[in-house]
Amino acid sequence: MERSPYSNTLLFNRNTKLSLSIGVLLLFPTLVQGADSLYDQQILQARQGQYAPFLSYLQQYQLRHALTPSQVADWLQVALWAGQDDEVVKIWRRYQVYMPLPARGTAAAAQALRNQKQWQASLLLWQQALSQSPDSDDYRIGYIKTLADARKDGEALSEARRLVAEQASVAHLQTLSYVYLRLGKSWDQLLVDTQILDREPQNKAALASLMATLTRNRIDSPALGLANSVELTPAEKRNLQLNAAAELVRLADTPSREENARYALARTALAQYDAMIAAWRPDPQAAPDITRARIDRLGALYANADYAQIIREYQSLLAQQQVVPDWAIGWVISSYIALKQIEPALTLIHQHPSWLTSQQNEEHELFYALLDTGQYPAAQRYVARLTRNAPYIRHLYGSPTPQPNDDWLTAQTLNVHYLSATNALPQAETRMQRLAATAPGNQGLQIDYAAVLQDRGLPRAAERQLKAAETLEPASLQLERQQAWVALDLQEWRQMDLLTDDVIARSPRDLNTQRLARAREIHHFSELRLSVGKGLHSDNPVSGTHDLSFETAVYSPPIADSWRLFGGHRFAKGNFEEGKGSRRQLFAGIEWRPRDAWGELELSSVNFHGENKPGVRLSAAHDVNDRWQLGGELERISQQTPLRALRNGVSANRGEGWLRWYQNERREYRVSVAASRFTDHNRRQEYTLSGKERLWQTPWLTLDLQPGLAASANSRTDTAYYSPARDLAATAALTVDHTLYQRYDTVWSQQLLAGGGSYWQKNHAAGAITTLGYGQRLRWNNLVDAGVMLNWDKRPYDGKRENNLAITVDANIRF
Template structure:
């Protein structure tokens, strides 16, 4: 937190108590004497000390009377010559029977010189003569307070206040003792009582101002000081002004009544600091205060979301050799994290957590921030360790005196939530789900837990479940920014575009500087862009019979297809156009196919629909085709769909090369348990223009077996079969029936990841069997390697090189193939 100027414990108290405790300082006989010496004493009482002190200093030590020694002690005390008082007492008065007034003056001098034991002894000696003297009681109490015995001083002064509560000097003494005991708020009450009774006295008002400052109430302190010009000096006044600005920095980070007010206090603090810095920076004597204001001003900049300015000021202070306090390092670390420099933020948060003056109350918040800094540095394992360690250090309940079971510890719940979320971001989603569910069962009204659980549901590809969770949460906090951001992401997954827009517009208007909101805006912006998709392949086959050409795709085959989608029209619609080209060398010759496509796509909740018309030119003139496809979601787990095509794009190029076309369709059903388990069955009948009827079925499955922050391993399975009605004597690969089983292992390894940029590599290996009617069964072997790169949400490119060895018509064929795809949004 921003620091305040040091407490003014001694300021103004000595002059005040000199008057309060010296009501009788001369023995009565002198008041009636009428000699030149008596006149000098009266002048000393009026403030002219020099004549009397000159005379008394000239009296020989062995000739000085007790009265002269007593006068010397009291007049030197009036003059503030504490060292002279002590010297006279120790050389001339120690063994004399001095009056109470002289003992009091000497005790006060010892106290001013911080010789507490000597002062205490003299106060006790004077009290032995006048036990009920309140001035002596006050003087002893203040000495005890200064001597490190504030509890004794508080006890003594409380008794004095109880005896005479209307006496402001006693209230001041009790307040002084309470201040020395560290009870600034109890002391403020006593200062307030003294101010009520004697507020017109400058010394009382001055102490009240400083008491307000020590109690962290700089605004009323400054108001009172400004109402009475000259009450405190300019140095003290500027420090109170700095304390007021620092208080506003703290308040700026607290919740406000409305979004419009969230920056009002921060702006006031910045205005305060700008005024102070402009006034006092030229004054070399104010250097330390100016440095403190510059440090505390970073908190106002942070609250105002001006994090780049925070970093700039921090670097300037560092360059000047200024030691940045721990509370300000927290602002700097948060600013670096906000500016997407998590490595620097990580180092600063580590310093904050181990700093000797670190506030224990900030440990949870700082550890949480360190967790996210590590996560954004792509150090998920270290981040999870921080979260788990934090969860272990918190106790479920806070032990309070008088409560045998204590109260629930909110920080324990927050730490447990962070540890559970670490599973979500650390690729251990099942563990995170279980831990979050346990916490939600314990605290069903905890908004943070519910939002974290909804985020996990989205990560597990359960958007409808997330939607239901968020809808329940909405009844508790209908306009919470975190809730609306999560609802917008869920709406995007569900293709609820209008809902996404409404939520995004709302949070963007209310919280334009929130990074989650800015991220949501970016994703909406990308969704509204045009999209270019390019897919290309190339391959070379070896084997395949006497010709050496591949049985299915030919030798030296190549293909490319480009499709351009428009930005969304009326939210749900997109039009698209595309061109394609394919070629391959077959035993019958080289085949080519040039295609053009034009279509429309509609994406709504639970459904995606595509319709297109196409033109094909494969050497026999232009021929038109058409396609209609639909996919519908039943729930988070089940999906079905199908398509119908006239002059199907899936017709083998080798058949087209012989002017054989195909019409067909397909239907599928998919079951998806979660992000790592999925099965799909597709059945595709087709009719060829040469009279052949083909039916194909393909079952594919995927099961995740290992996940880590940068590595994911899946087991895959492909089981396929087909049946053709025509004989095998057709100009394309056409088995009477066949059956294949191909288990695979797929590994995805992230090489680099930073925010919206990632680079990964993929490994693929498989071994299975292929059985073809009349040609027996042979083995299949597959190896593949690929890489994928994505940047800034708008660009993604990937390539996969595979080699597969398998039999066709009894002849073994090796196919080397490269697949490349690219997506660009603009």
């Protein structure tokens, strides 16, 4: 039976001396009249807590004399005060057969049976005592409390309320408070305890009850504030201090609070824990409380986003053979996940499976960690478990109307994220569009739909979706973060900076915010672009034999948001029948990147055929919308000039225009037209059509078809370089991109290419084109994107099929 400070404050409380005095003076008048006798002296001693003399005396006395009903009642009451419940029940059962006992004796037996949790027997005796003394307030209170103990809730509450309605005295309010305690209505009990203190502010029992009620309702700081008004043991005081610090941890972990306020609460809690632990270390009795403080402190560290310290403290607890309970292990699991250490997190989850369904997993960070590490089957099982346990609607107790199930919506949203991460973007868009359309007032769904559109390469559509969602809650952190990501794709640099600054100011330690801040930081890095090509075996007239080419370019950090300076070096060489040919080019320029546009102006010095000549390149592109892009390029001494032409002192100026159509990540096409004017008066026109069609995908693999059509015409064929009068190539290639390893921002993949087609050249028979390629690529920490590719192709040149085996390396490095 849960004890309340009010549960034994009546006559029959064996621990409260005030009630004993009242009982003796009011109910034992015969004892007061004979105070000079030995019997009465021992009664007075019993009132002062010295029970043994009277009980021993009466035990011997009853062996020689017959006891009166009043003496039996005295015996019952003093034995009750002494805590001898078994003896009280034994005496009562012996004597109640032979004589009618006074009401106070019956009540003593009723209280003893209540102490023994024999509720029904106790209730019968309370009723008997009340029949003997109907006006006794104490007996009525004892009866009501026993009703509450016996879980006769309705009757106990009704009787207690009637008692208070008759007279709202402190004793009656204490009785109602006890009934509320037994009913588990702690908030109602808190109200009653407050009313008691309004009447008697210095009532120790009321203060103790209020402190206990505040603690049960987790209102711990006010409870600690009452500690000095109540007699407490050191252990009880430490418990209150721990509860108050834990309250700060709970408040700091409340998502609705502003981030700065949450961190301030967390730091306050940490300071309190550190002070308590330091003060308690010299006391061996405080060892369990120190352990509890260290475990509770994990929550404060988590609220303060100090994940590494949580792991160190957890490992320290384990080293000292301390057990971290389930309710605290979630902080450790989440910290491992936050630090991208998913393996120990999974080990702990296996040991504590209840964490998966606890409130500590409301953010589903494990699911996203599984996606980030390429553990797609486990992520799929995670979603399946949620879906299986979350019907579309739920029936709340007491409500006839079915209610939407938030868990169902969460499962559907996570499923969309799974589909997006596993290359099933069409299905992801379809499902998220339906969810967003059916819940236009749910901003989270609108934001998630925009994220799917962005993943599909449609940032302007995502921007429009986010703009519509902005009307629901303009200052939403989730909204601003997603708008910043879209602004980055749209080259809205100023907008991206403003949004990111605001998000960082409001949630600096949030992992999603840190990821956005990191992306912006990388955007402001310098950039190195490197590409190298080496012919391993070649006998074609275009590249020659033992050919080598490389290009390096360094781009500066952004200047005034949209501008970057760049410079670099290009080199190419090859062996031809007439000798070696080479080209060296030093270049520098400026890049312009506003919204919906891109441009580069490059000036260079080109060395070929033993002389240097100035070169100029102007490139530009304009995004009409998410689908269409227009672009063009003008270049003096074009990079597309065949090396063999340069070897023989012939250069070319070139102009090109292109049009790109992009549907989504699964389909796109590009058509271009180019014209070159060679210094030997040759005029070349080139027409190309290329595209991509996604054929198949799995979480780790994509299969694309890349069709291509290329045609060219030259005004001269009597040149030192390959220059067919007319030619046409139609090809199709299958490309496979297979992820070998994925762990957060590190992805290692391999690529396989196989294709073929036909080549037609004027005055020559058509011939087959065969292409094979294999490569690998590594993307690391969003700083390095590097790959190597081995290519082999065989195709006709002037009617003769030639082989070409080459290796290429490219890299893009931020620093």
